[in-house]
Amino acid sequence: MTTGFFWDERTFWHGGGNYAFTLPVGDLVQPLAAGGLPESPETKRRLKNLMDVTGITADLAVQTAPMALEADLARIHPQDYLSQFKALSDAGGGELGARTPFAKGGYEIAALSAGLAKAAVAKVLEGTLTNAYALSRPPGxxxxxxxxxxxxxFANIAIALEAAxxxxxxxxxAVLDWDVHHGNGTEAIYYDRDDTLTISLHQDGNYPLDTGDxxxxxxxxxAGYNINLPMHAGSGHTAYLHAMDNVVIPAITAFKPDLIVVACGFDASxxxxxxxxxxxxxxFRQMTTRIKTLAEKLCDGKLVLVHExxxxEVYxxxxxxxTLEALSGSKITAPDPFEAGFAxxxxxxxxxxxxxxxxxRMAEELGL
Incomplete structure (x- = not known):
């Protein structure tokens, strides 16, 4: 078994400038570090650093990939959006949507992030890799x-799937999203289609506020190919595994996919x-073990995790x-220094x- 790990230092250079996430800076609100953008490079960089220090990197097929082509992007995003994004990126950066600032060159970095996901999916499907992890940034x-x-x-996972x-x-x-926030973009792209089962496990009433019901x-x-599981705040280890066993696994088993992709966010920690x-x-280790076992049963182990x-920065x-230990089967571990306290x-x-x-109750409502 070979597990691919796709990453590129350039994705860590994505930045949003001076930006406050929820409130304008001023009065009693101090500017935050790194311009106030919670989506900083440090969580990803420190993960890669930890991998190098423990040595698990050597157990993975580590590689980069080229940027997604404009033709790849255009399968999902309209040309006027691509043109506007590229022009603003070339001019020094800015913001096009909600909480999505970017600096000069942001277009190319986002295309590279999508390219990492695209390559991971392609190599798993062609059999070069058994499974893979794409450390994509910005997320999608x-x-x-x-x-x-x-x-x-950019919608990294959708771009990768439509390229395939x-x-x-x-x-x-089957796209399983266990990021703590609802995967509204992936849902919207595939909401009318029966070739992609989308499942989102997310904290109820978090972000976005108006989706994920x-x-x-x-x-x-x-119809029937989108599943939302809005979980209560405070849900912990056994609740997540219960959701996997009683919602995710039955739904994906019934769908019988050729490939499973996980939108892998660690913000439910x-x-x-x-x-x-x-x-x-x-x-996350046990959820990965479950979804890997399911992929081996249903689709010859074809599984790709894309970072969200x-x-x-600490956890x-x-x-x-x-997650990578479970995905690759590596015996190299990084013992959780917070495990006893978090228990x-x-x-x-x-x-x-x-x-x-x-x-x-929700599983019954979903007919599972």
Whole structure:
């Protein structure tokens, strides 16, 4: 088994300038570090550094990839959006949508981020790699075809999938999004289609505020092929695994995909500043183990994880390392230094039972 790891130092150079995430700087609001953008390069850079220090990098097929071509981007994004983005990028940067600032050269960096996902999908499908992880930055799951959103400038996963479908028409793909925020961009792109099953596990009422309802199941030919699981704030390790066992695995098994892709955000972790969930590094390890086992059963192990959110510079590296351990089968570990403390923060048994019962209720509503 060979696990690919796609990354490029240039993606760490994406920046948004002086920008405050929620409130204007002034009065009693101090500017934050790195211009106030929570989506900083440090979470990704520190993950790669941890991989190098433990030595797990040597167990992976580490590589970069070229930028996604304009033809790849244009399968998802209209030409006027691409032209406007490129012109503003060349002129020094700016912002086109909601919370998506970029500096000079931001267009090329975003195209490179999409290119990493594209290459990961292509090499897994052709059998060069068993599975793969793309450390894409900027992320992509909030990006609509004509409106960048929530740090996302191109729809990385959709771009990768449609590039694959250009030579593999009829490819069936299940996209599982366990980022703590609703994958509204991916949902919107595939909402009318039956060749892509989209599943989003997300914190209810987080971001975006107006999407991610359990009743949103798809439209037209895509009816029934979109699944949202809005989980209660405070959901922890056992609730996430319960969701995997009782919603994700049954739904993907029934769909019978040729490929599984995970929108892999680590922002459901215990100490993430943009959520109030209680997942740990071991949660991500075990979710990865489950989805890898499912891929081996359904589609010859064809599995690609594409990096999305995660905003704790301290903890994302350990969540990512645990994920890569499970994905690759490497025996090299990075023991979670916070494990004992985070175990004490998990929901008390009565609350945990309630959270799992809510997942069961939603699974029944979804017909699973």
């Amino acid at each position: 799951h909030h990006c609509l075809p004509d409106f960048p959103n929530g740090f996302c400038l 479908r250009a030579t593999r028409p009829g490819l069936k793909v 359990i009743a949103d199941r798809g439209r037209g030919g895509g 215990v100490i993430d500043p943009l959520s109030t969930m209680l997942a740990t590094a071991d949660t 959110g995660g905003y704790s 994302v590296p350990f969540c990512g390392h645990a 004490r923060r998990q929901p008390a048994p009565p609350m945990d039972a309630f959270l799992r019962s809510e997942i069961d």
